[in-house]
Amino acid sequence: MQNPTTDTRVRYRERLSPSLWMLVTAAVAAPMLTLTFTPLGSLPALLIGVAVALALIVLMIAGSPGIRIDGTVLRAGRAHIDARWLGEVTELSGEDARIARGAGLSARGWHLIRGGIDGVVVVENIDPADPVTSWTISTRTPDRLAAAIREARETTMRP
Known part of the structure; x- marks a missing residue:
């Protein structure tokens, strides 16, 4: 008896990633957070701001359906x-x-x-x-x- 074959090829694929403007909006978090954390020092504030902005961008892309x-x-x-x-x-x-x-x-x-x-x-x-x-x-x-x-x-x- 022949095994039935199922059609499993991918007919369509799309990721609904955020638009460029959404990514730019998330990147704006870096300077805002840097200013917020300046009492800790300029280097730690800059690192925190950049890290949080990058984390937001990565989460937005990874979480897109x-x-x-x-x-x-x-x-x-x-x-x-x-x-x-x-x-x-x-x-x-x-x-x-x-x-x-x-x-x-x-x-x-x-x-x-x-x-x-x-x-x-x-x-x-x-x-x-x-x-x-x-x-x-x-x-x-x-x-x-x-x-x-x-x-x-x-x-x-x-x-």
Whole structure:
């Protein structure tokens, strides 16, 4: 008997790392902390300021969530769902994305939204046992993510 092969290739991968402005904001902590700790001496104050700013930048980058489609599984941050439970995929940018992140945000949906990232993909969840009705995911390339979700969904429909 032949062993069934599962499709485990990575169809899409993106890390929602902070924008350049967020990193610059974290770097501004260095001079502020240096001024705060100057009573300890200029060298220790400078070292503390630089160390804390670098730690903030590293934590922001390391803590940024990722989006992946491994085979037929969509992973966004810590959540995951099989593509067979995904319905209509809508890719949004500009004003439509702003509305989807704000007034158009589903109260029963699952959200992975990051500031500074314009694009959004909204995916319908058709699992009858899941109380979540949709997934709203920030992405820098909504067209590529939507295409990868559609491809993974089509793979689950093949016999």
